[in-house]
Amino acid sequence: MKPARKGKPTIRDVALAAGVSVGTASRAFNRAGRVSEAAITAVQAAAERLGYAPDAIAQSMRTRSSGVVGLLVSDFTNPLYARIINAVEARLQRDGFALLLANTHNDSRHELAMIDFFRRRRVDGLILGACETEKPELIDALLAQDLPVVALDRDFGPLGSGVNVDHYHGALQATRYLLKLGHTRIALMTPGQAVRPGRERIAGFCDAFAERGLKPEPKLIRAERSSMEFAFSEALALLSAPVRPTAFVCLGTRILAGVLQGLRHSGLSVPDDVSVVGVGDTDLSQLFSPAITSLTWDLEAVGTATAELMLARLSTASGHESVEPERIVMTTQMILRDSCGPLSGTSTAPSEPVRAAVKPSTRAKGGVAK
Amino acid sequence: MKPARKGKPTIRDVALAAGVSVGTASRAFNRAGRVSEAAITAVQAAAERLGYAPDAIAQSMRTRSSGVVGLLVSDFTNPLYARIINAVEARLQRDGFALLLANTHNDSRHELAMIDFFRRRRVDGLILGACETEKPELIDALLAQDLPVVALDRDFGPLGSGVNVDHYHGALQATRYLLKLGHTRIALMTPGQAVRPGRERIAGFCDAFAERGLKPEPKLIRAERSSMEFAFSEALALLSAPVRPTAFVCLGTRILAGVLQGLRHSGLSVPDDVSVVGVGDTDLSQLFSPAITSLTWDLEAVGTATAELMLARLSTASGHESVEPERIVMTTQMILRDSCGPLSGTSTAPSEPVRAAVKPSTRAKGGVAK
DNA sequence: ATGAAAGCGCTAACAA
DNA sequence: TTGTTAGCGCTTTCAT
Numbered sequence: 001m002k003p004a005r006k007g008k009p010t011i012r013d014v015a016l017a018a019g020v021s022v023g024t025a026s027r028a029f030n031r032a033g034r035v036s037e038a039a040i041t042a043v044q045a046a047a048e049r050l051g052y053a054p055d056a057i058a059q060s061m062r063t064r065s066s067g068v069v070g071l072l073v074s075d076f077t078n079p080l081y082a083r084i085i086n087a088v089e090a091r092l093q094r095d096g097f098a099l100l101l102a103n104t105h106n107d108s109r110h111e112l113a114m115i116d117f118f119r120r121r122r123v124d125g126l127i128l129g130a131c132e133t134e135k136p137e138l139i140d141a142l143l144a145q146d147l148p149v150v151a152l153d154r155d156f157g158p159l160g161s162g163v164n165v166d167h168y169h170g171a172l173q174a175t176r177y178l179l180k181l182g183h184t185r186i187a188l189m190t191p192g193q194a195v196r197p198g199r200e201r202i203a204g205f206c207d208a209f210a211e212r213g214l215k216p217e218p219k220l221i222r223a224e225r226s227s228m229e230f231a232f233s234e235a236l237a238l239l240s241a242p243v244r245p246t247a248f249v250c251l252g253t254r255i256l257a258g259v260l261q262g263l264r265h266s267g268l269s270v271p272d273d274v275s276v277v278g279v280g281d282t283d284l285s286q287l288f289s290p291a292i293t294s295l296t297w298d299l300e301a302v303g304t305a306t307a308e309l310m311l312a313r314l315s316t317a318s319g320h321e322s323v324e325p326e327r328i329v330m331t332t333q334m335i336l337r338d339s340c341g342p343l344s345g346t347s348t349a350p351s352e353p354v355r356a357a358v359k360p361s362t363r364a365k366g367g368v369a370k
Numbered sequence: 371m372k373p374a375r376k377g378k379p380t381i382r383d384v385a386l387a388a389g390v391s392v393g394t395a396s397r398a399f400n401r402a403g404r405v406s407e408a409a410i411t412a413v414q415a416a417a418e419r420l421g422y423a424p425d426a427i428a429q430s431m432r433t434r435s436s437g438v439v440g441l442l443v444s445d446f447t448n449p450l451y452a453r454i455i456n457a458v459e460a461r462l463q464r465d466g467f468a469l470l471l472a473n474t475h476n477d478s479r480h481e482l483a484m485i486d487f488f489r490r491r492r493v494d495g496l497i498l499g500a501c502e503t504e505k506p507e508l509i510d511a512l513l514a515q516d517l518p519v520v521a522l523d524r525d526f527g528p529l530g531s532g533v534n535v536d537h538y539h540g541a542l543q544a545t546r547y548l549l550k551l552g553h554t555r556i557a558l559m560t561p562g563q564a565v566r567p568g569r570e571r572i573a574g575f576c577d578a579f580a581e582r583g584l585k586p587e588p589k590l591i592r593a594e595r596s597s598m599e600f601a602f603s604e605a606l607a608l609l610s611a612p613v614r615p616t617a618f619v620c621l622g623t624r625i626l627a628g629v630l631q632g633l634r635h636s637g638l639s640v641p642d643d644v645s646v647v648g649v650g651d652t653d654l655s656q657l658f659s660p661a662i663t664s665l666t667w668d669l670e671a672v673g674t675a676t677a678e679l680m681l682a683r684l685s686t687a688s689g690h691e692s693v694e695p696e697r698i699v700m701t702t703q704m705i706l707r708d709s710c711g712p713l714s715g716t717s718t719a720p721s722e723p724v725r726a727a728v729k730p731s732t733r734a735k736g737g738v739a740k
Numbered sequence: 741a742t743g744a745a746a747g748c749g750c751t752a753a754c755a756a
Numbered sequence: 757t758t759g760t761t762a763g764c765g766c767t768t769t770c771a772t
Binding site: 060061068076077083086264286 | 653
């Protein structure tokens with residue numbers, strides 16, 4: 001019943017028990033090369049009996065592929081990331097890949113160290129999400145080493161492939177919406193402009209103004225830290241200015257929370273005093289009073305698409321001189337709720353909230369670009 | 371500059387370049403055994419020059435330890451889990467361990483499969499968080515194989531070690547609070563009683579009633595699914611009963627959201643019509659109007675403690691016949707906010723909310739038990 | 741179709 | 757102190 005003495009049984013034990021050589025046993029498991037049905041059944045029976053399971057480490061050693069994908073993210077405490085990662089993991093799991101996870105905590109030195117750490121562990125691929133550095137050289141170097149890299153909402157130049165959310169049109173749409181309601185003193189708060197989402201959002205924001213021949217107030221674009229504390233104090237500062245913004249676009253879950261807190265602290269009401277566009281279809285945006293009109297995208301779809309991009313590169317024999325970079329763009333939706341109202345001349349009757357549509361189906365459709 | 375031809379340089383290349391043998395090179399890196407300073411510097415220089423990094427897979431192969439810890443959780447989309455996992459990862463990272471993550475999606479078959487998957491990958495240890503099955507046999511089997519297991523808020527019998535939140539006293543405290551306010555028709559909603567947290571909470575809840583010579587209404591204890599949808603419909607059902615509960619204890623983030631939605635749907639107001647105790651110090655509980663009085667515990671501390679328990683077992687030479695099981699209990703705190711009020715006789719003047727204390731410092735102190 | 745044997749990159753035991 | 761060598765468990769030629 002028991003294997004030799006202690007420790008898990010090896011393929012050697014199985015081969016011995018099945019009365020074949022290790023080579024045959026291996027072929028029987030992998031159904032590779034020529035093996036007789038008889039051998040297969042004998043080997044499987046023996047394996048079953050001994051409770052044998054192949055050692056993944058030894059397999060990696062030989063095949064040079066670990067069945068593990070590394071995922072680097074700044075901080076998966078962010079509920080938006082968490083759901084994406086969840087989807088990535090689920091999809092990877094389906095194909096038998098494991099997920100090695102690490103946070104970079106927005107420290108680019110640490111980030112590099114982690115990439116190296118993963119490489120030493122021979123991950124088969126790397127998903128770079130929410131990292132601070134968007135250096136194309138990095139990708140080039142990694143790619144040159146035959147390590148597939150997929151970016152998550154980051155831009156790594158022409159050679160990089162990945163899944164991007166269409167933040168540009170999202171911000172455009174949200175801003176247009178507020179402009180149409182008559183707002184012009186609109187504050188945009190988003191995570192740093194150092195990375196793709198920030199840049200895209202600022203561009204969309206500005207272009208929405210430009211469409212009407214307007215220009216946004218530069219001081220109202222706050223694209224820096226994405227912490228709640230920062231958003232809170234920024235909001236307070238903005239609101240105590242002589243002439244305050246009439247609307248906030250808060251493109252981060254923590255940012256939204258901070259701004260909402262700032263608003264409450266200032267005794268201002270939403271949407272009568274100021275309109276708010278939030279992000280993500282979170283508990284907070286749904287249950288806050290009033291419910292927050294939000295810019296969203298399908299997090300599960302982003303995660304699944306990311307995983308599939310990786311899987312595709314993984315299955316491609318790495319012999320081929322680097323696969324064509326592929327980029328997938330996911331569209332955003334606006335969920336119209338009760339946190340935005342028309343700009344009231346001064347402070348007329350409490351303007352009634354605008355509710356233009358019900359929440360659309362959660363499933364988004366991602367268009368493929370390039 | 372470049373290694374041999376292609377592929378990453380091996381220790382062989384380094385040894386060659388440094389003019390020493392592989393054995394010496396290995397010892398130089400690990401500072402094990404006897405090595406001369408001269409050799410060390412030569413080897414390090416060569417390694418630097420070649421861009422050598424030891425292959426973790428090969429090291430695992432030899433040393434039989436992978437430097438990877440597996441973490442199994444039902445669904446890390448739960449923000450409470452996410453923060454715990456974050457802390458686990460951070461602590462593990464400090465000691466050079468990587469985190470292999472997988473969701474079980476509350477499927478016990480899948481859960482077993484994942485445990486096996488991890489074992490095949492030779493994880494050095496397993497953190498079992500939020501799994502469905504609490505079978506001591508499982509732990510025994512794993513332990514027998516010299517695989518350290520640490521449970522995260524789960525009970526795996528006498529041999530299991532892990533970190534537990536003191537849900538019993540938490541529920542006791544929350545219930546006492548509501549009883550003191552005059553409520554007796556208190557609904558308790560918590561994830562399934564199949565697992566430790568559910569059982570403990572129900573016990574605490576009942577004991578709080580018992581202290582006053584009362585018994586809770588069995589129908590008001592809803593300990594099943596923890597989804598928002600379920601909580602929503604349960605809340606609706608409870609609220610439409612002939613005589614409805616005057617208070618809800620919602621011990622799950624999704625549950626809290628569902629109940630809040632149900633309350634809104636019923637047009638009931640908090641705390642005037644019904645009092646609510648929530649869980650976790652989330653954006654929602656802070657920003658909901660009124661802010662939700664919540665039962666919390668230090669998630670970072672739980673994660674860190676879990677990681678440290680694992681690290682301790684990992685550093686212990688596994689030769690020792692299984693280390694003493696160790697259990698850590700983390701205490702809970704009540705953050706008093708505005709969602710609970712005294713039971714008003716019938717419907718007198720809108721009872722003013724009870725606010726008994728400011729939010730305590732976030733850092734909790736975990737007491738060690740047994 | 742199968743067995744024997746050569747490693748994958750590394751560490752550790754044993755010699756020198 | 758250092759070099760040599762034997763594997764860790766597996767896959768994969770290469771003979772047979």
